[in-house]
Amino acid sequence: MACAASTEPAGRFDLDAPWQLDAQVRVRPEAFGALLYHFGTRQLSFLKSPALLAVVRSLGTQPSARAACTAAGVQAGDLMHYAHALQTLAASRMICQRGTA
């Protein structure tokens, strides 16, 4: 299932929505985090920490992005950093809301 173009305004990320990795995205774990590649847009992205990788990996099975962050052990004080990183991924169609395709 491919992502539709995001309708979220830039900089706003809906932490309470259900999200998933785009079906055309592959993930390669690396020591610093991971490499993401979107076969449709031919774009690369980098996940700059193993914790962010854990969040992204669990998006598809958690009821919301917030729940995925909690499950990955993200502290409340760091949540906005993660929301910002996830928004960047959404803007480049690496992740999308479930049910938007």
Place this chain on the structure above:
Amino acid sequence: MTALPLAEQFQYGLQAPICLTWELTYACNLSCVHCLSSSGRRDPRELTTAECMAVIDELQRMQVFYVNIGGGEPTVRPDFWALVDYATGHDVGVKFSTNGVKITPEIARRLAGRDYVDVQISLDGATAEVNDAVRGRGSYDVALRAMENLAGAGFAGFKISVVMTRHNVGQLDAFKAIADRFGAQLRITRLRPSGRGADVWDELHLHPGQQRELYDWLVAHGTDVLTGDSFFHLSGFGGTLPGLGMCGAGRVVCLIDPVGDVYACPFAIHPSFLAGNVRDPGGFAGVWRQSELFSDLRRPQTGGACESCSAFGSCRGGCMAAKFFTGLPLDGPDPECVKGHGEQALAAAALGPAPRPSPDHSHRAAPHRAAERRPVPLTLLTRPPQSAARPPVTACDANPLAGFVPER
């Protein structure tokens, strides 16, 4: 969330390359004067179709998501389209570089209908005169016809790849106009003294003033124009250019050549940068993860003479291959250092010969290298007529007969 910037992390290497160049053949219908891989003749030891497919299987296992295929002219391999299909069917996207010779309307239609394939047409002049002086007579028309075919088939966003020389840097806006006309994306890369490029570097590389001109143009165009991260040595002029801004050789980048040899980068085809071969027992993964050369490149590097320079933080000493093939130490300035340190270093290095690029697959039927050094006729016209038949002897000329003219 992260302790180190990505570029710093990448210095220590990755599980697999991010940017892998795979030259499928040394065979080429052209004899471009600056060819990085000294291509022309097919090497009889070239990887077979089955061996290429085994490499693709390995790339899939290593999660190398895409490869940049080149040559030579890769499309002259009879199994080229089969290999492209095999790669894209195994989660390995393909961007291939071509001079356009095989991009017929029919092939263009096939390519346009396919995901995971990108095409890059080489063009080194915005006019036939400037292009053909470097790439050979008729090559401009072939490239433009390929672009027309791709655009006509609805292939949006293919790449037009230009190697910057002192004769085409003034055509940057014209290149951009060509790309815009075809709905293509412009890619500008640096001329390297690698392969046959070593023979013409003195005559074709940018003058210092032109480097500034190029830098300003790149800054003005931002991420609209791709550069393959090849101009980070220019960041000494001011702000950093888009990209990683580091030499990725053996760390995030490498080259597989047509016979399976793995080199640290596409500009370093020389025994000093040979890490192994995909036919070795450990395959490509073994070379990438265990070769001594790559392990060395992933250790912290010293900036040597450059470390005290104010620009070192952004230029990182420039391009390893450019230094190597101009005879400069690898821990010193780039030959095109924007602070002028390269020229001083070149003057000092002139005492000894620079390493010769090897191996050489140039067409035997082509004129001898020395005799074919006529990249742009304008250059020759400035010389006295009696010296037009031979090139000037440069300090880097390793030929023991350099400058010797037999009696006729």
